[in-house]
Every structure is written in structure tokens, then in C-alpha cells.
Amino acid sequence: MTSRPARTDRSRPAPAGRPAGRRGPGRVTAVLRGRLAAGGPERGANPVELAVVMPAILVLLFASIQLAVWFVARSTALNAAQTAVNAQRALQAPPNAGRDRATTFLRAAGDWLVDWESPGPTCTATATEVTCTVSGRSLSVIPGVRFAVSQRAHGPVERWTTG
Numbered sequence: 001m002t003s004r005p006a007r008t009d010r011s012r013p014a015p016a017g018r019p020a021g022r023r024g025p026g027r028v029t030a031v032l033r034g035r036l037a038a039g040g041p042e043r044g045a046n047p048v049e050l051a052v053v054m055p056a057i058l059v060l061l062f063a064s065i066q067l068a069v070w071f072v073a074r075s076t077a078l079n080a081a082q083t084a085v086n087a088q089r090a091l092q093a094p095p096n097a098g099r100d101r102a103t104t105f106l107r108a109a110g111d112w113l114v115d116w117e118s119p120g121p122t123c124t125a126t127a128t129e130v131t132c133t134v135s136g137r138s139l140s141v142i143p144g145v146r147f148a149v150s151q152r153a154h155g156p157v158e159r160w161t162t163g
Helices: 025-042 044-090 097-109
Strands: 122-125 129-138 148-156
Touching: 044 097, 044 122, 044 129, 044 148, 097 122, 097 129
Parallel strands: none
Antiparallel strands: 122 129, 129 148
């Protein structure tokens, strides 16, 4: 004969006057009535507080997202400018090598930096140095908000020198 496990409080049947389980319908109703009665004149204040605070929370949320998008746009412009300098400073590079490389980079980078086509990337080269500039504006998360982005990179031109 196998022995049965001992009965615990959970496995015992509920008394006749008490609802079954820890949270019977009678107990839940009593707890809710107690909580509602305890609120007194403050009852319903939480939704009003939330309605007052929620616009500020949303403004902070969208502002932080817009700031992050601006940083990504700056990083994209700087990477495009550095790529242009690396292409333009090569030994005997064609005159538009930097501009073409920056344009290719910006087309592949996505829409973090917008309106960069109108002035386009610019590169100026002297006998010893190359400077490239990429300008545009960051993608707008908040309607009507525009942040200008302009990044510049420069480097020496590769050339033969005497030692």
C-alpha cells in the first residue's frame, strides 16, 4: 500500500463560511472597497497628476531621441568628410576623387543626414593639404525642428619629398 502525502493548508477543503482559495470573490471585493474608501478626498488624483506630467515626459523623450539623431547625423557627416580626405590625398588623385567618395558614402549611409546634396561635399586641395567639408541637416523626429550639421576633415597630401 502506498502512503499518501500529508495534507497541507492548501490541500484541505475550505470551511463552509469562507470562499475557496486565497482570493475568493468576497475577499477581493472587500479589499477593493477598503482601498476606495481609504482614498478620501484624494480619490482620482492620480489620473490628473498623470495628465499634467505626461506632456513633459513626452517632450523629454522626443528631445532625447532628436539629440541622438543629431549625434548620428554629425557622425555620418564626419565619416563622409574623412572618407573624402582619404580619397583626395592619395598620390596623384583625380580632382573630384574626394567629392565622389563622400557622395558614395552618404548615399550608402541612409537618411541620418538629409539635404546634403544641395551644396554637396566640397574638397579643396593645396600642394600640401586637403580639406573636405560635408554639410546638411539631421533627420527631424520633432516636426519643424531642424538642426544644421557641418563637419570638416583635413589631412596632408601624399607626395614625393627629398629626405
